[in-house]
Amino acid sequence: GGIIRDGYNGDVDELRDITIHGRDYILSLEAKEREETGIRNLKVGYNRVFGYYYEVSKGQLDKVPEHYTRRQTLVNAERFITPELKEKEDKIIGAEHKLKTLEHELFSVVRETVSSYLPKLQSTAEGIATLDVLLSFANVAERHRYCRPTILEDDTLVIENGRHAVVERILSGENDFVANSLELNGNDKRLMILTGPNMSGKSTYMRQVALIVLLAQAGSFVPADSASIGIVDRIMTRAGASDDLTGGQSTFMVEMSEMAAILDQATPRSLLILDEIGRGTGTSDGLSIAWSVMEYIADTRLLGARTLFATHYHELIDLGNTLPGVFNCHVDVSEQDGDIVFLHRVRPGGADNSYGIDVAKLAGMPDVVVVRAKELMEQIERNKGERRSLVKRSARNMDGQLDLFSEAYAVRIADTIIERLEEADVDHMRPVDAYSLLIDLKDLATKRKRQSGQE
Structure with a gap:
C-alpha cells in the first residue's frame, strides 16, 4: 500500500x-x-x-x-x-x-x-547522471578556483599549490588553508620521506595529493594552481590506527595485513600513501619494518612506485641521501617564546625534531609531566646518533647489482611459479581458471624479471 x-x-x-x-x-x-x-x-x-x-x-x-x-x-x-x-x-x-x-x-x-520503454529510460537516466556529474564538476571548479590538470602517460606527478578539497572548505576564511606543491617522477624523485610534528599537516598533505589524482582521473578539475599527473593504476593507502576487535586483530596486525596487501598488489604505476608505518609496535621493530618497506618500494626491481611516506623515525632521513629515487621533505614549524607554531608548509629536507613534547604541552599535559619528558628526551637523544649511523651503513645497495636479498627473492618467485604449475590440474581445469592462473603466473614472471634487473 x-x-x-x-x-x-x-x-x-x-x-x-x-x-x-x-x-x-x-x-x-x-x-x-x-x-x-x-x-x-x-x-x-x-x-x-x-x-x-x-x-x-x-x-x-x-x-x-x-x-x-x-x-x-x-x-x-x-x-x-x-x-x-x-x-x-x-x-x-x-x-x-x-x-x-x-x-x-x-x-x-x-x-x-x-x-516497454526501458531502453529509452535507461539511456535517458545515464545521460542525466553524466550531465549531473559534469555540471557538479564544473560548478565546484568555478566556485573554488580549480585548475584543469594535464594527464600524462609517464610517471610524472607535479602539483603546484595543491589544496585539500574538503579541508579548505571547512576552514572559515578563504585563505586560511596553506597550499603546498609536490614533484614526483619515475627517476630521482619516486619516494618522498615526509617528516614533521603531529598536527603539522602531514596527513592532510598526503591525502590531498591522493584526492587530486583521483579527481583528475575521474575527469574533474583539481584544487591547485596547476597539475601534471601521470596516470596511476590504483591509489593505495595505509593511514590511521585502528584494531579489529571482532576479528581478533590488534592495531599492529591490521597495519601489517594492510601493508602486506599493498606490497602484493601495487605496481610501478601505483600511487602509495603510507602514514607512519611501524608505529604500532616497539621502536626497534617499527624502525626496522619501516626501513625494509621503504627499501622494497624504492627498488625498481621490486616495485618502484610513486610514494609519499610519512614517518616519525628520523633515522630514516638518511635513506633520502642513500637510496636512489628517495628524497626528504618536512612540514615547517616555527618556535616563538618557547612555543611552536605550525606553519603547515612543506619544505625540502628532513626534520630532526618531532616536537612531540611541545604538542603534548599544547594538548594540556601537566607541566610536571612535560618537564620530566624533556629531561628523559635529553638522555634518549644521546643514543640516537648510533641508530642514524646504522642506517647509513646498512642501507641496501640499489646500483643495479644483485645483492643476496635480491637473488634470494628472485629464486623464491621462480620456485613459486614452478609450484603453481605443478599443482595445476590441467585435465580438469575450466577455461576461466586456466586464464586466471596464466595472469597470476605472468605477474610473478614480471616481478622476477624486474627483480633480476632485466627490465
Whole structure:
C-alpha cells in the first residue's frame, strides 16, 4: 500500500479516504440518524456477529422508521440495521484489503507500460547522471578556483599549490588553508620521506595529493594552481590506527595485513600513501619494518612506485641521501617564546625534531609531566646518533647489482611459479581458471624479471 499517488485513480482515493476516516463516517451517520428519527439516545455499535448496528432503547421504539431491520432484542434495547449502514460497513471493513489489491493492480499496469520503454529510460537516466556529474564538476571548479590538470602517460606527478578539497572548505576564511606543491617522477624523485610534528599537516598533505589524482582521473578539475599527473593504476593507502576487535586483530596486525596487501598488489604505476608505518609496535621493530618497506618500494626491481611516506623515525632521513629515487621533505614549524607554531608548509629536507613534547604541552599535559619528558628526551637523544649511523651503513645497495636479498627473492618467485604449475590440474581445469592462473603466473614472471634487473 501507499505506492499510488493521490489523484491518480478515483477508486484508490475513495478507498484510502475510507481507510483513514472510516470511523468518522460511522459517527456522522449516527448523528444523521438521530436528527432524522428524533431518537436522541440512538447509538452505533459493532460486534463480529452482526457487524455495525443501531441500538435503540425500548422507550424509543415507537420512533423507529420502517426501513430499520431488527437484528437482535436485548432486555432494555433492540438493535437494527439499515441498507445505508450495511453499505458503509462493507466499504469500511474491506477498504484496506481492496486498497492494497487495487494499488498492486495499478502498479503492475504501470510497470508493464514502463518496461516497454526501458531502453529509452535507461539511456535517458545515464545521460542525466553524466550531465549531473559534469555540471557538479564544473560548478565546484568555478566556485573554488580549480585548475584543469594535464594527464600524462609517464610517471610524472607535479602539483603546484595543491589544496585539500574538503579541508579548505571547512576552514572559515578563504585563505586560511596553506597550499603546498609536490614533484614526483619515475627517476630521482619516486619516494618522498615526509617528516614533521603531529598536527603539522602531514596527513592532510598526503591525502590531498591522493584526492587530486583521483579527481583528475575521474575527469574533474583539481584544487591547485596547476597539475601534471601521470596516470596511476590504483591509489593505495595505509593511514590511521585502528584494531579489529571482532576479528581478533590488534592495531599492529591490521597495519601489517594492510601493508602486506599493498606490497602484493601495487605496481610501478601505483600511487602509495603510507602514514607512519611501524608505529604500532616497539621502536626497534617499527624502525626496522619501516626501513625494509621503504627499501622494497624504492627498488625498481621490486616495485618502484610513486610514494609519499610519512614517518616519525628520523633515522630514516638518511635513506633520502642513500637510496636512489628517495628524497626528504618536512612540514615547517616555527618556535616563538618557547612555543611552536605550525606553519603547515612543506619544505625540502628532513626534520630532526618531532616536537612531540611541545604538542603534548599544547594538548594540556601537566607541566610536571612535560618537564620530566624533556629531561628523559635529553638522555634518549644521546643514543640516537648510533641508530642514524646504522642506517647509513646498512642501507641496501640499489646500483643495479644483485645483492643476496635480491637473488634470494628472485629464486623464491621462480620456485613459486614452478609450484603453481605443478599443482595445476590441467585435465580438469575450466577455461576461466586456466586464464586466471596464466595472469597470476605472468605477474610473478614480471616481478622476477624486474627483480633480476632485466627490465
